[in-house]
Each structure stands twice: as C-alpha cells, then as structure tokens.
Amino acid sequence: MTSATLDHYVLISALLFAIGLFGVLLRRNTLVVFMCLELMLVASTLALVAFSRFNGTMDGNVFVFFILTVAAAEVAVGLAIIVALFRKRQTIQLNELNSLKN
Amino acid sequence: MANFLFYAFAFFTVATAAGVVASKNAVNAAMCLLLSLVGVAGLFVALNAYLLAFLLLLVYAGAIVALFLFIVMLLDMKETESRGFGKLSLAAIILAAGLLVTGLSTLVARGHLDTGNPALTPALGTDIKLYSYQLFTTYLLPVQVMGFLLLIAMLGVIVLSKRWEGSDDVT
Numbered sequence: 001m002t003s004a005t006l007d008h009y010v011l012i013s014a015l016l017f018a019i020g021l022f023g024v025l026l027r028r029n030t031l032v033v034f035m036c037l038e039l040m041l042v043a044s045t046l047a048l049v050a051f052s053r054f055n056g057t058m059d060g061n062v063f064v065f066f067i068l069t070v071a072a073a074e075v076a077v078g079l080a081i082i083v084a085l086f087r088k089r090q091t092i093q094l095n096e097l098n099s100l101k102n
Numbered sequence: 103m104a105n106f107l108f109y110a111f112a113f114f115t116v117a118t119a120a121g122v123v124a125s126k127n128a129v130n131a132a133m134c135l136l137l138s139l140v141g142v143a144g145l146f147v148a149l150n151a152y153l154l155a156f157l158l159l160l161v162y163a164g165a166i167v168a169l170f171l172f173i174v175m176l177l178d179m180k181e182t183e184s185r186g187f188g189k190l191s192l193a194a195i196i197l198a199a200g201l202l203v204t205g206l207s208t209l210v211a212r213g214h215l216d217t218g219n220p221a222l223t224p225a226l227g228t229d230i231k232l233y234s235y236q237l238f239t240t241y242l243l244p245v246q247v248m249g250f251l252l253l254i255a256m257l258g259v260i261v262l263s264k265r266w267e268g269s270d271d272v273t
Contacts, residue, residue, distance in 0.1 A: 002104060003104075003105060003146070004108040004109075005106070007111070007209065007210065007247065009145070009149070009263035010209065011153070011209075012112045012115065012116065012145070014103065014205070015116050016115065016116065016119055016138075016142075016205060017118055018198070018199070018202050019116065019119045019122075019123060020110065020119070020221075021193065021198055021215055021272060022123055023122060025191040025194055025195055026123060027123065029128055029175075030187050031128050031131075031170065031174055032122070032128055033116050033131060033133050033171065034170075034267055035122055035135050035170060035175050036122060036123065036164075038135065039119055039122060039135065039138065040167065042138075042139065042158075042162070044141050045142075045154075046142055046146075047216075049114070049146055049151050049154060049227070050149055052151075052227065053149040053151065053223070053226075053227060054151060054223060055223065056223040056224050056226060057226065058226045058227075058232055058233075059148070059236075060242055061151055061154060061226070061227045062233065062236045062237060062240075064151075064154050065154075065157070065237070066120075066241075066244060066248060067160070068113060068115070068157055068162075068249075069248045069251070069252065070251065071161070071162070071163055071166065072166065072252075073163060073251055073252055073255035074255075075166045075169060075170075076169070076256075076259050076260070077255050077258050077259055079169055079173050080258070080259040080262040080263050081262060082173065082177075083173060083176070083177070083263060084182060084262050084263065086177050091179075092179065094176065096147075
C-alpha cells in the first residue's frame with residue numbers, strides 16, 4: 001500500500017464532483033439538486049486544500065475560507081428563493097416549473 | 103495507519119455522496135450530505151488543515167445542512183418525484199463522463215501531479231497564525247468584500263421571504 005499522494009486526493013475530488021454533477025442532472029427535486037451543488041463545491045475545496053498541502057503554499061487554504069463564506073451566503077439566498085417559489089407555485093419539482101417556456 | 107484512515111475516509115465520503123443522489127427522501131439526502139461532509143473534514147485532517155476541517159464542520163454541517171433540513175421539513179412535499187433523463191441531460195452526462203475519464207487517465211499516465219515526498223513539503227495549513235497573516239495582508243480587500251457580500255445576502259433573504267402587500271400568494 002503506497003502513501004496517499006496528490007493523485008489520490010485529486011481522484012477523490014473528481015469522483016465527488018462527478019457524483020454531484022450526476023445528481024444535479026438526475027434529480028427533479030430542487031432541494032436535492034441544491035444539495036448536489038453543495039457537494040460539487042465541497043469537492044472543489046478538497047482539491048484546493050490538497051494542492052495547497054502538497055505544494056507547500058498557503059493560497060489554496062485561504063481560498064477555501066472564501067469559498068465557505070460564499071457557500072453560506074449562496075445557500076441562504078437559494079433556500080429563500082425555493083421557499084418563495086413554493087409559496088407561489090405549491091411545487092418545487094423541476095419539471096413542473098416551466099412557466100418561462102414558450 | 104494514516105493510509106488506512108485516508109482510504110476509510112475516502113470510501114466513506116464517496117459512498118455517502120452516492121447516497122445523496124440515490125436516496126428518495128429529501129431528509130435522507132440531507133443526512134447523507136452531512137455524513138459526506140464529515141468524511142471530507144476527515145480528509146482535511148489527513149491533509150493537516152485542521153482549522154479548515156473545523157470550519158467545514160461548523161459552517162457546512164452546523165449551519166447549511168441544518169438550514170436544508172429546516173426547509174425540507176417546512177415544505178413537506180409529497181414524494182411524487184419523477185426521475186429519468188431528458189435528452190439534454192443524457193448528452194451532458196455522456197460528455198461529462200468522457201471528459202472526466204480523459205482528464206483522469208491523462209493525469210495518471212503522465213504523472214504531472216507528482217510533487218515528490220509530502221513529508222518534505224511543509225504543512226502550512228497547521229499554523230493558524232499564517233491564516234490570519236494572509237487574511238490581514240494579501241487578502242485584506244477580499245475579506246472586506248466578503249463582509250459586504252454577507253450583508254447583501256442577508257438583506258436579499260429578508261426581501262425574498264417577506265410577504266409583500268398585494269402579492270398573489272396561492273395559499
């Protein structure tokens with residue numbers, strides 16, 4: 001068993017990102033789609049921290065700080081939009097939200 | 103030992119992330135997301151970024167997943183989710199999977215990411231002093247912008263969730 005290298009971490013990060021993307025494309029529930037988006041964001045932070053660790057720099061770690069802040073703001077606004085949407089339309093299924101079509 | 107922990111946390115993270123996609127119930131999906139975040143925090147610890155692991159648990163697991171659960175309980179939707187791919191999603195998945203496989207195979211084949219022995223590179227993420235130094239010198243302007251962004255997000259959420267006079271709510 002070899003020691004865990006940067007390749008391993010990037011592989012895990014890519015896998016997480018792919019799973020998140022798959023969920024975004026597959027699911028129809030807006031809330032679950034949003035959770036999968038968060039998963040993709042976390043996958044990118046994992047890659048940043050790994051690059052930072054193996055290159056001996058600080059920039060990736062500090063960038064993760066900002067990503068966490070933006071993610072918190074994004075989730076608050078996104079969930080407020082979903083609640084407002086539910087209040088208007090009584091549904092949050094993506095295939096029923098098609099009033100902008102045609 | 104550290105190796106075993108890496109593989110355990112990596113497997114745990116990926117398995118629970120698959121659970122987020124697969125679970126029918128939104129509450130189960132949120133719980134799986136929570137577990138997946140714990141796994142990522144474990145990987146952060148393996149990368150010697152202790153502060154970031156703590157912050158990830160605090161912000162994501164503590165605040166964001168709790169918010170998700172709150173909204174899921176609040177909306178209380180019926181389980182009538184229809185699944186299946188549209189033509190466009192199918193094309194996107196094939197394209198994304200192809201790109202991912204190409205990228206990863208190139209990565210493995212060329213070994214461009216080989217940075218040598220990790221024991222020789224200094225683990226800067228362990229030192230909290232370095233974080234604060236960077237945040238208050240190089241990244242001072244972004245920190246202020248972040249504060250402003252949080253203020254705007256807060257105002258936006260209040261405006262979005264307020265019931266305005268004359269709005270035509272279905273309820």
